[in-house]
Amino acid sequence: MNPRLVAYSRQLHCYLVPSHLNQHLLLQSYNSPVHLIRDFARIYMSGAKRANELSSFPRLLDNRQPRKKKKTANTQRSEGSIDDVRLHDIQWLLQESRPNNFEPPLEVEPLPPLLTQIELSITMLSSTGDGLAVSEDLLRVYVVPFSVPGDKVLAKVVKHFPSHSTTDLLEVKVPSKDRQDDLVFCKYFGKCSGCQFQMLSDDYQRNHKHKVIEKAMANFSNLDPSLIPPIGEIMPSPISQGYRTKLTPHFDGPRRGGFKPDAPTPDIGFQMTGRHFVLDIEDCPIGTEIVRTGLKSQRKYVRDNLQTFKRGATLLLRESTERNISSIDPNASLPPYKELKTCVTNSKDFVTEWVGAFKFTYPAGAFFQNNNSILLNFTNFVREQLYVPPTSDHRGESTDAYLIDAYCGSGLFSICCGHKFKSVMGIDISSQSIESARKNAEENGIYNAKFITGNAEALFADVDFPPDKTSVVIDPPRKGCDELFLDQLLKLAPRRIVYISCNVHTMARDVGWILQHATGNNYMIEKLGGFDFFPQTHHVEGYAVLSKST
Numbered sequence: 248m249n250p251r252l253v254a255y256s257r258q259l260h261c262y263l264v265p266s267h268l269n270q271h272l273l274l275q276s277y278n279s280p281v282h283l284i285r286d287f288a289r290i291y292m293s294g295a296k297r298a299n300e301l302s303s304f305p306r307l308l309d310n311r312q313p314r315k316k317k318k319t320a321n322t323q324r325s326e327g328s329i330d331d332v333r334l335h336d337i338q339w340l341l342q343e344s345r346p347n348n349f350e351p352p353l354e355v356e357p358l359p360p361l362l363t364q365i366e367l368s369i370t371m372l373s374s375t376g377d378g379l380a381v382s383e384d385l386l387r388v389y390v391v392p393f394s395v396p397g398d399k400v401l402a403k404v405v406k407h408f409p410s411h412s413t414t415d416l417l418e419v420k421v422p423s424k425d426r427q428d429d430l431v432f433c434k435y436f437g438k439c440s441g442c443q444f445q446m447l448s449d450d451y452q453r454n455h456k457h458k459v460i461e462k463a464m465a466n467f468s469n470l471d472p473s474l475i476p477p478i479g480e481i482m483p484s485p486i487s488q489g490y491r492t493k494l495t496p497h498f499d500g501p502r503r504g505g506f507k508p509d510a511p512t513p514d515i516g517f518q519m520t521g522r523h524f525v526l527d528i529e530d531c532p533i534g535t536e537i538v539r540t541g542l543k544s545q546r547k548y549v550r551d552n553l554q555t556f557k558r559g560a561t562l563l564l565r566e567s568t569e570r571n572i573s574s575i576d577p578n579a580s581l582p583p584y585k586e587l588k589t590c591v592t593n594s595k596d597f598v599t600e601w602v603g604a605f606k607f608t609y610p611a612g613a614f615f616q617n618n619n620s621i622l623l624n625f626t627n628f629v630r631e632q633l634y635v636p637p638t639s640d641h642r643g644e645s646t647d648a649y650l651i652d653a654y655c656g657s658g659l660f661s662i663c664c665g666h667k668f669k670s671v672m673g674i675d676i677s678s679q680s681i682e683s684a685r686k687n688a689e690e691n692g693i694y695n696a697k698f699i700t701g702n703a704e705a706l707f708a709d710v711d712f713p714p715d716k717t718s719v720v721i722d723p724p725r726k727g728c729d730e731l732f733l734d735q736l737l738k739l740a741p742r743r744i745v746y747i748s749c750n751v752h753t754m755a756r757d758v759g760w761i762l763q764h765a766t767g768n769n770y771m772i773e774k775l776g777g778f779d780f781f782p783q784t785h786h787v788e789g790y791a792v793l794s795k796s797t
């Protein structure tokens with residue numbers, strides 16, 4: 248039985264199915280939504296008697312078809328995952344590459360067998376940091392990690408999906424004019440999944456991240472383009488190597504029974520690109536000096552104490568900074584203190600970090616932004632966006648301003664911005680972080696802040712700030728906010744909203760949601776942009792500043 252390409256959905260997905268199902272699937276393809284065709288193909292192919300055919304087929308379905316998932320409040324809001332973002336880029340590139348009158352043929356050449364080496368011309372850099380090349384028949388996209396638009400490469404086919412295939416980069420045959428291999432500073436680059444962009448200049452990386460935010464707003468916000476202002480410049484990180492104050496290398500181990508006395512030391516490091524195994528990493532020059540030293544000593548510790556580990560583990564390396572103010576030399580140039588750096592490896596121990604003159608202490612395992620070099624510029628920017636200078640009312644008195652810090656962690660924004668506000672309220676789901684936020688506020692002389700532990704939406708029960716004098720900073724995890732929170736935010740209708748996110752796709756979705764559901768409040772997007780918190784990687788920290796017209 249020959250697998251043949253028979254079905255196209257409106258989104259131009261295609262499916263390989265045994266040929267005797269052609270007729271049926273063709274009917275389905277023109278009359279049914281894509282998920283029906285997909286489900287049909289899946290049900291057919293999952294039959295036990297088809298097991299042999301299945302193993303010889305390229306995979307039928309797109310990345311990670313849902314197994315039975317636990318139903319959570321966020322099931323409908325799973326947009327913005329790496330797979331989802333990559334698929335958007337793939338579909339966009341296919342559409343852009345095809346002429347208007349493009350008709351997919353009913354029969355096409357079979358796909359190259361897995362492990363075949365093919366030559367490809369890279370035309371686009373995806374938001375997930377991969378080079379993309381379109382097949383000659385314009386039916387499929389090849390995803391090539393570590394490649395740059397303009398590169399001609401030799402790649403090995405690893406896995407097929409309906410509209411794309413993943414590959415390994417084997418050789419750059421003709422380099423793009425933008426490729427600068429002499430910039431690469433890590434010997435693991437090209438294998439390790441940590442960095443994607445070391446062969447690109449800092450400017451190129453930031454221009455790319457600018458486009459990532461532009462595309463995120465265009466594809467994920469569902470907003471009319473007229474409502475989306477031009478994206479601001481991506482603010483650079485003062486250092487683009489040696490900036491990470493936290494590393495979490497890991498190693499695998501036996502499922503049960505622990506390591507045997509003669510077991511070899513496992514590979515300790517980060518995941519290999521495109522694979523599910525760990526790459527042994529002796530040094531990571533993205534880390535700060537002290538965490539790089541910590542990596543070496545922790546690797547030795549694991550080697551020397553392997554039998555004490557029952558299974559694999561994730562190691563924690565976190566920079567902590569003490570400032571020795573008493574050692575001020577009055578004749579010295581700034582800064583007027585000496586810094587002592589240590590590497591903390593126990594998640595329950597406390598680390599200290601400084602943002603300008605603000606001191607933060609928090610458990611090493613808790614969330615804190617991990618590029619300290621950019622934090623002062625970043626928090627100054629956020630403060631300017633949140634704070635509206637008090638206007639004089641008709642009696643000539645100043646009005647007050649209030650701040651809500653949703654998803655506040657250890658109090659970064661409350662503390663760096665709090666002195667500008669009459670009153671501050673922070674909320675976080677982690678009681679550990681809230682405890683740190685309270686102590687940090689006290690230590691930094693911020694006495695107007697109240698912190699509560701709970702789901703972000705719980706803060707609306709407590710808050711009695713006047714909406715027109717209130718600013719809200721939102722900094723949720725990668726999955727973004729849930730609708731319950733956004734709904735209540737709109738009911739409060741604060742004057743300004745500053746949305747910060749390490750996932751600009753869920754940020755775009757949530758900002759779009761706010762504008763679309765804010766009937767009567769008329770929010771507008773004042774500013775959009777990003778900070779390059781994560782140089783050498785495809786990640787960017789985005790911001791959106793929203794204001795309510797009065």
Ligand SMILES: C[S@@+](CC[C@H](N)C(=O)[O-])C[C@H]1O[C@@H](n2cnc3c(N)ncnc32)[C@H](O)[C@@H]1O
Pocket residue numbers: 614615616653654655656657658659660674675676677680701702703704722723724
């Ligand atoms: C990206 S971090 C931001 C923390 C803080 N703003 C900072 O910059 O240090 C996201 C925070 O959201 C918290 N969080 C996650 N889900 C939450 C929820 N449903 N309600 C409140 N906080 C939540 C996490 O504990 C984490 O501290």
